[in-house]
Amino acid sequence: MGSLNICRAFAEKEQEISQMLTSRNLDVLFLQEIDLKHFCKGMIHFPGYSCFVNDGPLKRAATLVKEHTFRAVQQIPSPNNTYSRHPGKLPSHR
Numbered sequence: 001m002g003s004l005n006i007c008r009a010f011a012e013k014e015q016e017i018s019q020m021l022t023s024r025n026l027d028v029l030f031l032q033e034i035d036l037k038h039f040c041k042g043m044i045h046f047p048g049y050s051c052f053v054n055d056g057p058l059k060r061a062a063t064l065v066k067e068h069t070f071r072a073v074q075q076i077p078s079p080n081n082t083y084s085r086h087p088g089k090l091p092s093h094r
Contacts (some may be wrong), residue, residue: 003030010034010044021046027069054078093094 002024005011010031021029029049036043036059044051049064051083052075 001028001030002026003032005032005076006034008035009032010036018046021049021064021066024062027066029064031064034059038054 002020003006004013004017004020017029017031020026031044034044034053037057038060039053039057044053044062044064046064048067050067050073052063052065052073053059054061
């Protein structure tokens, strides 16, 4: 399992991501700050991996999961949260 901050440079770092997946034999890789505005399915494609991205028009994060690693993989929908409806105010957890 690994994590990589893309720093808004996904296109420039695709080769680095691919090398990391193979050289480290990662089952799961989390990508942060991908910031893709005009996302289309298949835009993030690494052979042998499924890609999951956040809901909404701006893709901020992606999770790559190696195929056949887990019996089942499911993306859970993002809940409607207070923070996204009221920026600057964190949701209360009771």
